[in-house]
Amino acid sequence: MFAGRKFAAFLFDMDGTLINSIASAERVWGDWARRHGLDVAAFLPTIHGVRAIETITALALPGVDPGHEADLLLKAEADDLDGIVQIAGAVAFLNSLPPERWAIVTSAPRSLALARMKVAGIPVPAVLVAAEDVSRGKPAPDCFQLGARRLGFDARDCLVFEDAPAGIAAAEAAGASVMVINATHQHPLATQHAAISGYDAIGITVDERGWVALEPQRNAA
Structure with missing residues (x-):
């Protein structure tokens, strides 16, 4: 080594x-993905190690503002620190x-x-x-x-x-x-x-x- x-x-x-922090992050992102009609199981492995705004931008979801959504996710993650x-x-x-x-x-x-x-x-x-x-x-x-x-x-x-x-x-x-x-x-x-x-x-x-x-x-x- x-x-x-x-x-x-x-x-x-x-x-x-x-x-x-996987449990916390995946609870928050899983809820977000369901609201946007994503395949949660397929989507969650893509969130780790990448900035939220870049994860959301890469999805190119119609009508979705990546900056706004990233701010909402930040607040939700800050409110969920369990585990x-x-x-x-x-x-x-x-x-x-x-x-x-x-x-x-x-x-x-x-x-x-x-x-x-x-x-x-x-x-x-x-x-x-x-x-x-x-x-x-x-x-x-x-x-x-x-x-x-x-x-x-x-x-x-x-x-x-x-x-x-x-x-x-x-x-x-x-x-x-x-x-x-x-x-x-x-x-x-x-x-x-x-x-x-x-x-x-x-x-x-x-x-x-x-x-x-x-x-x-x-x-x-």
């Missing part, structure tokens, strides 16, 4: 990577990192991200890149490039933690290394990248420059 590799910083997606929890070991792992060496890069709007993080107990980082901070969402690389730049580094020197295909593609396009989190997947994602189901099995070491390396936790269950 990245044997011998050191990274300037870690960039974390949020939903599905640090927190499990949102951290991915196993996420909080302890984040707290072990030097605060200037990690960021959260999410497709969620900032207000929703902060609300979900609070419920799940996720610490708020110094750098949080949210949906409104970029003009192009994932799978474009802009968000990860911005997150790395705000930390003072190049994305190519960073490790991205992701769970969704759009986010993985964004990280690849940014030139970053990728760790896939499989915690919320019913079936492990087919990927060429390293993958873990939670954070209990990994720890870190920090060198004299502040660069961070992963190391396995031998006593992990």
Whole structure:
């Protein structure tokens, strides 16, 4: 698992990577999809890891204003925080990192991200890149490039933690290394990248420059 590799910083997606918010998101989006006559089962897998406005725009529904609908969905998601929890070991792992060496890069709007993080107990980082901070969402690389730049580094020197295909593609396009989190997947994602189901099995070491390396936790269950 990245044997011998050191990274300037870690960039974390949020939903599905640090927190499990699937039940909440799918309740809200499922209701929205039914109101618009969509096949809910086919539609829900498309919402993860992508900004709401881009998901809705891609549908090209007649008479639907993507910006307005995205705002309605944001309010509904902010009102439904039931069952949102951290991915196993996420909080302890984040707290072990030097605060200037990690960021959260999410497709969620900032207000929703902060609300979900609070419920799940996720610490708020110094750098949080949210949906409104970029003009192009994932799978474009802009968000990860911005997150790395705000930390003072190049994305190519960073490790991205992701769970969704759009986010993985964004990280690849940014030139970053990728760790896939499989915690919320019913079936492990087919990927060429390293993958873990939670954070209990990994720890870190920090060198004299502040660069961070992963190391396995031998006593992990």
